[in-house]
Amino acid sequence: MHDIRLVRADAPAFDAALARRSLPPMAAEALRLDDLRIEAVRLVQAAQTTRNELSRQIGAAMKAGDTALAERLKAEVKAAMDAAAAATPEVHEAARDELLAALPNLLAPDVPEGADESANVVLHTHGSPRNYPFTPRQHFELGEAFGMDFATAAKLAGARFTVLRGPLARLERALGQWMLNLHVDEHGYTEASVPLLVNDATMYGTGQLPKFKEDLFATTDGRWLIPTAEVPLTNFVRGDILAEAALPMRLAALSPCFRSEAGSAGRDTRGMLRQHQFPKVELVSITHPAESEAEHERMTACAERVLTALGLVWRRIVLAAGDTGFGAAKTYDLEVWLPGQQAWREISSCSNCRDFQARRMEARFRPAGGKGTEFLHTLNGSGVAVGRALIAVLETHQNEDGSIAIPEVLRPFMGGAEILRPN
Incomplete structure (x- = not known):
């Protein structure tokens, strides 16, 4: 706004x-x-x-x-x-x-010019793609032997859903739990459990309504399924006036996310890269305007640490003007290398919205020792998308016999197992 x-x-x-x-x-x-x-x-x-x-x-x-x-x-x-x-x-x-x-946020001055993603700028890359002595397979080729079931999901719900069974279901749960623990215990975020259904005002506050109505799932009683936990977490402060001493407020949630994927017909139809329902660890920061740029760097570094600890090859990109989302003033994308696809794919997006969402939400703070109030700055980021992390782990740590090496940080959540072997 x-x-x-x-x-x-x-x-x-x-x-x-x-x-x-x-x-x-x-x-x-x-x-x-x-x-x-x-x-x-x-x-x-x-x-x-x-x-x-x-x-x-x-x-x-x-x-x-x-x-x-x-x-x-x-x-x-x-x-x-x-x-x-x-x-x-x-x-x-x-x-x-x-x-x-209906107008998008104004871009930060240092956002690169450019009409689309071709103008995005790679800032740095962590790690190098591994040389496999075999042709690496894609996640859906690997996953079938572990309980990745698209046929049953289609029977239950239709296209763009996945059923995970056995060790893959446990590995997905392990990823979400470990990520959330990391952000809470070591990065200082406060864990929250949030409603998955929200009202119009909540969707409006973070910019999903009215522009992105077609991308959302609506209920018959006037509520919306959340596309990301950013929506309820950011709206915690809607209509509030915070004390400056309460800043920054850092929140994290592991939740299902629901997206209609309007306009993505024919894209990523195989596998579980683009789903109507998927789990994600979301990070939200509510900050003083003078601190939001530093908070953006901090948040992105928290997401990067997840990828490094999982032994993944990743890179940070700053999005160009034409590729930056509606509510963001500046966005960093983190992309992970998927050896099965031989391609970089987005796994996290961290955005500084500045006061754009706060104006829509009427969310302010009262400066210490000052008069009046000012609008807060809000930031959000994936810390990270659990399903895409699962895909990256499967493809990155695959072995020739179809087994998967479990990253060390996940082993305590997997009963101490070091290897996943096909059923």
């Missing part, structure tokens, strides 16, 4: 910021709607002033017994109030806010 005062203060700069996302100028239309609101407010205030003045005159006329004058003045009051009712400043305000709510 954007502050109309900032648009009014420098409309050309606002339009230039939108142009970085290949969007047309919108400042003039936003200001036109706001001008209508301002004029409507002026009409209402003028009508109220007229009513107050005429009411005194009506009282004097009635006292003097001049009924005709009193009735004429009453008619003028009614005409003024009818004009005020027709002005409808709230309608113009709603139209202005609807326009502003």
Whole structure:
């Protein structure tokens, strides 16, 4: 959400910021709607002033017994109030806010220019792809022998679902539990268990509504299945005024996520890379504006540590202007090398939203020793996607006989086992 005062203060700069996302100028239309609101407010205030003045005159006329004058003045009051009712400043305000709510966040100055993902910039790479003495297989080729079952999932729910049985189900659970423990015990995040169903205001607060309605699953009673735990976690502070001493607030949750995958027909149809339901460890930070850039680096490093501890080859990318998500001012993607696919695939995305979500949520803090309040900054990141981590572990640590070496950090969750062998 954007502050109309900032648009009014420098409309050309606002339009230039939108142009970085290949969007047309919108400042003039936003200001036109706001001008209508301002004029409507002026009409209402003028009508109220007229009513107050005429009411005194009506009282004097009635006292003097001049009924005709009193009735004429009453008619003028009614005409003024009818004009005020027709002005409808709230309608113009709603139209202005609807326009502003549909516009994406303004990008940080250091976000690379570029229309799409081809302009993303690799910042660094950790590790080198392993040389296998055999042709590495993809996760769905490996997984069948361990209990990865797409046929049963399709029977139960349709396409883009997976059933995991036996050791793979346990390995998925191990990944989620270990990641959450790491972020809570060593990275200082507070664990939270969150609702998987949320209301309109919650989805609006983090920017899923109204723009991304088609990407969501809705219930028949007006609720939405969460696409990520970012949604409820960030909305913890909706409508609140925090003390500066309470910052930063760092939250983590392991939850199922639900996405309709609208527009992804034909993409990643084999395997479990792109699912309607998947588990993810989500990290959210609520920070002081002066600290959000440093918090962004810290959060991304926490996700990177997960990948390093799992023995995966990964790289950090800063997204270009045209590839940066709606609510983000700047985003780092972490990509993992999948030897079965011979490709880099996203496994985590860490974004600094600055005050974009906080304005939608009316989430503020009160500076210590200062007057008034300021909008908070919010950040979110995957710490990481559990299903994609499972895929990466299977493909990276596969052996020629189809067995999988279990990363050392996961062995305590796997009964001490070091190797997964096919059934």
